[in-house]
Amino acid sequence: MGRFASGPKATYIPTDETPQTAQGRAIDRLSTLPWWLIILLLLGVFLVHQLSSNEPYVTAFNRVVNGIGTTLLVTGVGYTLAICFGLVAGLGRVSKNILIFNAATLYVQVIRGVPILVQMLYWSFVIVPLGATALNALGAWLAPVLGDASFLVKIQSRDIDFMWRVTFALAFAYGGFEAETFRAGIESIGKGQMEAARSLGMSYPQAMLYIILPQAIRRVLPPLGNDLISMLKDSSLVSALGVREMTQEARLLAAANFRYIETYSSLAFMYLSLTLILSLFVRGIENRWKQG
Amino acid sequence: MSAPFIQIENVHKHFGSTHALRGVSTYVNKGEVLVVIGPSGCGKSTLLRSINGLETIDAGKIIVDNNVIDAKHKNINAVRAEVGMVFQQFNLFPHLTVLENLTLAQIKVRKRDKKSSQDIAHDLLKKVRIPEKISMYPGQLSGGQQQRVAIARALAMNPKVMLFDEPTSALDPEMINEVLDVMLDLAREGMTMLVVSHEMGFARNAASRVVFMDAGAIVAEGTPHEMFDNPTNERMKQFLSKILH
Numbered sequence: 001m002g003r004f005a006s007g008p009k010a011t012y013i014p015t016d017e018t019p020q021t022a023q024g025r026a027i028d029r030l031s032t033l034p035w036w037l038i039i040l041l042l043l044g045v046f047l048v049h050q051l052s053s054n055e056p057y058v059t060a061f062n063r064v065v066n067g068i069g070t071t072l073l074v075t076g077v078g079y080t081l082a083i084c085f086g087l088v089a090g091l092g093r094v095s096k097n098i099l100i101f102n103a104a105t106l107y108v109q110v111i112r113g114v115p116i117l118v119q120m121l122y123w124s125f126v127i128v129p130l131g132a133t134a135l136n137a138l139g140a141w142l143a144p145v146l147g148d149a150s151f152l153v154k155i156q157s158r159d160i161d162f163m164w165r166v167t168f169a170l171a172f173a174y175g176g177f178e179a180e181t182f183r184a185g186i187e188s189i190g191k192g193q194m195e196a197a198r199s200l201g202m203s204y205p206q207a208m209l210y211i212i213l214p215q216a217i218r219r220v221l222p223p224l225g226n227d228l229i230s231m232l233k234d235s236s237l238v239s240a241l242g243v244r245e246m247t248q249e250a251r252l253l254a255a256a257n258f259r260y261i262e263t264y265s266s267l268a269f270m271y272l273s274l275t276l277i278l279s280l281f282v283r284g285i286e287n288r289w290k291q292g
Numbered sequence: 293m294s295a296p297f298i299q300i301e302n303v304h305k306h307f308g309s310t311h312a313l314r315g316v317s318t319y320v321n322k323g324e325v326l327v328v329i330g331p332s333g334c335g336k337s338t339l340l341r342s343i344n345g346l347e348t349i350d351a352g353k354i355i356v357d358n359n360v361i362d363a364k365h366k367n368i369n370a371v372r373a374e375v376g377m378v379f380q381q382f383n384l385f386p387h388l389t390v391l392e393n394l395t396l397a398q399i400k401v402r403k404r405d406k407k408s409s410q411d412i413a414h415d416l417l418k419k420v421r422i423p424e425k426i427s428m429y430p431g432q433l434s435g436g437q438q439q440r441v442a443i444a445r446a447l448a449m450n451p452k453v454m455l456f457d458e459p460t461s462a463l464d465p466e467m468i469n470e471v472l473d474v475m476l477d478l479a480r481e482g483m484t485m486l487v488v489s490h491e492m493g494f495a496r497n498a499a500s501r502v503v504f505m506d507a508g509a510i511v512a513e514g515t516p517h518e519m520f521d522n523p524t525n526e527r528m529k530q531f532l533s534k535i536l537h
Binding site: 190192193195196197198199200201202203206210211214215218 | 344345346369372373375376377379381383384385386387396397400401402442445446449
């Protein structure tokens with residue numbers, strides 16, 4: 001939200017058109033106030049009031065709150081995994097090894113071309129069942145070694161909870177975006193840094209680890225922070241597969257009592273509150289790292 | 293006499309359709325200072341960079357202390373351990389302090405412990421005359437100070453030869469001498485050096501030999517006296533008349 005916070009630029013260059021009267025200056029000052037923030041705060045006050053006194057709102061709020069843990073869990077686990085996928089794939093994207101480069105590029109291009117919801121369906125209903133079948137076959141083949149009842153034979157796709165399937169899908173999708181973020185960060189560090197590190201005898205991995213990545217990651221913290229907030233919002237997609245996070249709880253409630261306005265207003269309010277809190281948190285981390 | 297410390301034999305290098313090095317051959321003996329001069333784009337930096345493998349070569353070979361580098365560019369790591377490099381743009385690590393810039397490679401590459409690597413760093417910073425800047429970040433130093441830290445960083449690895457790629461070209465005029473003085477000290481101590489530079493004063497005072505390159509080839513070679521006072525090569529005379537005022 002940083003970029004909106006300052007409001008329209010008010011530069012006072014005295015010209016003939018500059019309002020000279022006190023009234024004119026007051027109007028000028030009013031136009032630079034952050035009206036969006038005032039409106040938001042008023043809406044918030046109104047909703048908080050409703051949430052604490054208006055019965056349907058109280059019901060909706062309590063129901064949505066039930067899903068907050070799952071929403072945060074999906075976001076937290078998904079984001080951590082996404083950073084790992086993204087870092088590995090981002091390093092692959094700058095690799096001179098043709099195999100690694102092409103594998104990473106294939107990943108990024110596929111991810112970017114398929115909607116996240118479709119990716120979630122695909123992981124849940126195609127890859128996980130196929131993977132279970134493949135493991136079973138492997139277990140059967142290894143039966144002479146592992147025995148007839150090894151875990152490989154017993155594994156079934158229904159053992160893998162939908163929440164983990166979609167969380168993984170979300171992480172895999174975001175990993176593709178983070179890969180490009182990391183690649184851009186790495187490429188923004190001058191060639192001379194790698195040359196200096198290598199000419200001191202460091203290996204390529206050492207130079208990456210100690211010289212390039214610390215500088216690159218500091219540089220891409222703002223986009224990484226934005227993606228954390230995006231992921232919190234996109235975690236609502238997992239409701240399409242029945243995972244009971246905030247959005248799913250709201251849908252279930254609204255389907256039962258038809259209180260759409262109260263339910264979805266509460267839901268939107270919750271997301272907005274969470275993203276605002278998260279963006280403050282992200283900005284705090286950015287500032288800390290910038291100094292460090 | 294034993295074999296030269298660096299032997300460069302008939303080296304060729306192409307950048308796309310540009311033939312950057314056209315059969316360059318020369319040598320540097322132990323303890324010698326070889327200064328390479330020539331107009332921009334003549335291939336002198338490329339030659340220097342191919343000695344420690346920052347550029348690969350297409351044909352010919354470079355032998356550094358009995359390690360052979362050729363078109364298959366093997367042995368790069370063995371060579372890099374012996375060769376220190378100083379860049380035009382300093383290339384200090386901006387996220388590390390001066391001390392960390394000097395100790396990181398000692399610890400990770402030379403496997404020295406923290407204490408001894410810091411002792412070495414302290415000594416070298418005294419040698420380049422900025423011991424007081426030890427805990428600063430590169431961005432807080434002037435260009436001349438940064439370049440001296442860069443020299444100290446390279447020396448911390450105990451290289452047998454130092455390569456300087458236009459070390460004073462990115463400096464403000466008043467900072468050039470503080471860097472050249474450090475390089476002169478090194479030359480007097482008997483460090484083997486290969487210097488690409490336009491500083492004719494340094495070449496006169498410190499060079500054992502001067503090599504003049506033009507269009508990817510060495511066109512003249514000799515002592516500073518032969519090269520600057522009685523140049524015989526026409527192209528060299530032209531070049532000197534332009535840079536000496």
